Amino acid sequence: MKIEELGERGLIERIVKEFHSEKRLVPAGAGEDDCAVIDIERAKAGYNYLIVTTDTLQESTHFPAGISPFQMGWSIVAVNLSDIAAMGAYPFAFTIALGLPLQTETSFVDELVAGIEKCASSYHTVVVGGDLSRSKELILTGTCIGFADNPVRRSGAKVGDLICVTGSLGNAALAVQVLKGELDVPESIGAVAKRALFQPVPKVNEGILIANSGVATAMIDISDGLALSIAELAKRSKVGAELYEENVPVLSEELRHKRGLELSPHERRELAFYYGGDYELLFTIDQRALTNEDLMNRLKREVQMSIIGTVVPPEEGVYFKKGEVKEMMELKGYQHF
Amino acid sequence: MKIEELGERGLIERIVKEFHSEKRLVPAGAGEDDCAVIDIERAKAGYNYLIVTTDTLQESTHFPAGISPFQMGWSIVAVNLSDIAAMGAYPFAFTIALGLPLQTETSFVDELVAGIEKCASSYHTVVVGGDLSRSKELILTGTCIGFADNPVRRSGAKVGDLICVTGSLGNAALAVQVLKGELDVPESIGAVAKRALFQPVPKVNEGILIANSGVATAMIDISDGLALSIAELAKRSKVGAELYEENVPVLSEELRHKRGLELSPHERRELAFYYGGDYELLFTIDQRALTNEDLMNRLKREVQMSIIGTVVPPEEGVYFKKGEVKEMMELKGYQHF
Numbered sequence: 001m002k003i004e005e006l007g008e009r010g011l012i013e014r015i016v017k018e019f020h021s022e023k024r025l026v027p028a029g030a031g032e033d034d035c036a037v038i039d040i041e042r043a044k045a046g047y048n049y050l051i052v053t054t055d056t057l058q059e060s061t062h063f064p065a066g067i068s069p070f071q072m073g074w075s076i077v078a079v080n081l082s083d084i085a086a087m088g089a090y091p092f093a094f095t096i097a098l099g100l101p102l103q104t105e106t107s108f109v110d111e112l113v114a115g116i117e118k119c120a121s122s123y124h125t126v127v128v129g130g131d132l133s134r135s136k137e138l139i140l141t142g143t144c145i146g147f148a149d150n151p152v153r154r155s156g157a158k159v160g161d162l163i164c165v166t167g168s169l170g171n172a173a174l175a176v177q178v179l180k181g182e183l184d185v186p187e188s189i190g191a192v193a194k195r196a197l198f199q200p201v202p203k204v205n206e207g208i209l210i211a212n213s214g215v216a217t218a219m220i221d222i223s224d225g226l227a228l229s230i231a232e233l234a235k236r237s238k239v240g241a242e243l244y245e246e247n248v249p250v251l252s253e254e255l256r257h258k259r260g261l262e263l264s265p266h267e268r269r270e271l272a273f274y275y276g277g278d279y280e281l282l283f284t285i286d287q288r289a290l291t292n293e294d295l296m297n298r299l300k301r302e303v304q305m306s307i308i309g310t311v312v313p314p315e316e317g318v319y320f321k322k323g324e325v326k327e328m329m330e331l332k333g334y335q336h337f
Numbered sequence: 338m339k340i341e342e343l344g345e346r347g348l349i350e351r352i353v354k355e356f357h358s359e360k361r362l363v364p365a366g367a368g369e370d371d372c373a374v375i376d377i378e379r380a381k382a383g384y385n386y387l388i389v390t391t392d393t394l395q396e397s398t399h400f401p402a403g404i405s406p407f408q409m410g411w412s413i414v415a416v417n418l419s420d421i422a423a424m425g426a427y428p429f430a431f432t433i434a435l436g437l438p439l440q441t442e443t444s445f446v447d448e449l450v451a452g453i454e455k456c457a458s459s460y461h462t463v464v465v466g467g468d469l470s471r472s473k474e475l476i477l478t479g480t481c482i483g484f485a486d487n488p489v490r491r492s493g494a495k496v497g498d499l500i501c502v503t504g505s506l507g508n509a510a511l512a513v514q515v516l517k518g519e520l521d522v523p524e525s526i527g528a529v530a531k532r533a534l535f536q537p538v539p540k541v542n543e544g545i546l547i548a549n550s551g552v553a554t555a556m557i558d559i560s561d562g563l564a565l566s567i568a569e570l571a572k573r574s575k576v577g578a579e580l581y582e583e584n585v586p587v588l589s590e591e592l593r594h595k596r597g598l599e600l601s602p603h604e605r606r607e608l609a610f611y612y613g614g615d616y617e618l619l620f621t622i623d624q625r626a627l628t629n630e631d632l633m634n635r636l637k638r639e640v641q642m643s644i645i646g647t648v649v650p651p652e653e654g655v656y657f658k659k660g661e662v663k664e665m666m667e668l669k670g671y672q673h674f
Binding site: 039044048050052053054057083093096128134136137146148151219221 | 374378
């Protein structure tokens, strides 16, 4: 059945029954009123700051070939949660504006909505409302609201801080290169990489742990590639960055141990720095953290922290350092225009 | 110049400098970080509820021919504020997701952004963030956050309550009919009507006054026509409605006094009940309010209240009453699918 047969109100009813909220916290949830109503004292639970972000994904520009409707729904929540994670905030509520072509199948919408609900509920986030409109192509805009006590800004890095990342980079990028035919890898590797690209994992818990560590000075997510994120953090903090490229964890352990994946140094750099889609966190910590071995071990274990560089004065710019050789980082990555 | 020449980051910089926020209330505003950061104690100023709504407008389905970019920007804020108004809430912050075709002129974006900022600031609302993406057609998704102590729900109407509207209805609808060539009116009338359609006025202050009156039992905005709004309010409140059609103020005073505008009873009903675009408020008040003459006069004067019906038991349905004659109201209006 196509959604046009169902009509707007029928479609709204079908969608909103998939979203659940607790009346005590959310007296008016999805589809119930002109707006969602959130009991602010209960929801904020003592936090000082309200955190808001919005992000759009659409079929023609954002979704790779082969992604499922469930994964599209998952992704629109994940990309918003990734921004919440980058502040070290706790996500709370999510709204979803769906633009759907008239010829969309209701089963497609069902799967899309299941993906939205699955990702949101995986991170204790309530879908509280949305909007439905007819559009030429599938377009999803999410807005996420969260709370934080000490939001970690992009602007707080100081000279001497350590530059760190969570997890590994280049997994989604590998899938992009495979899909584009730029890289030839065995089927099993392509499948793992595609999972990273199609269903990104927002580092919500990692962001909260980093913020609560007390040593983080700045943070940003790496949606458009490491190079652009480093450049943005450096610009906002008015600093430069010295990068130790060999410390950057390129590809997940699972991928690194697969046979048949040989990457040149150039390919490794391309994957980690100049492609996007990984949604790891880039952050800086006070170098005095190095003396707190317990904390360092905890960060390595719980957020898979790797130290990839040092903050330097702004006039030095952003560069790779290998032995005595310096090479300036290029400023490229995923741009929408 | 086209936006593709400016690039994503150049375009973002150009846009965000138009949005201003006070650091004390909004430590991180538009374009400054992964998320907006709002000082929650200062912003909520003691209110109990956080109110959230989202709404999309796009070129092919929502924007009438002849609307300017400024008016498009104004409209995406206005339709969201109208939902905030329908709860009787105070709007506080707004995020805007812009989907723009690559060939969009930067001057078009400048005007669009000016309209967004103008409407938001007219209602003490701060644009705190947004998203930019490339799309096949212009698509705008706004999300508005506000605060309220006693949000007026759709579900609170009880038998015996008076059914009321703010202002006048059918103004935007008249413009739609003129644009469609369904109605032939003098140029001067078309111009006034088009203003109502192109630059709708959200009834934010009226909604707050109604909520604060202490007598409102339910409220909804009338974006898709009076008939659909009455039906929705009745459904949510599990009641019926008896309507006095002649009490419904059709067209603004300015339009009614123009020469050359003769409407049949059928045309009046179509304009007021079965078209959308006016963004007035439909609300119910406790009938005991009638004994408070001061309050009634204040509501008539300050929110241009007209009493257009009475809430009846659900089994009676929604009907027009004229003398002893009952005529069931049709369930039609603007639907997106």
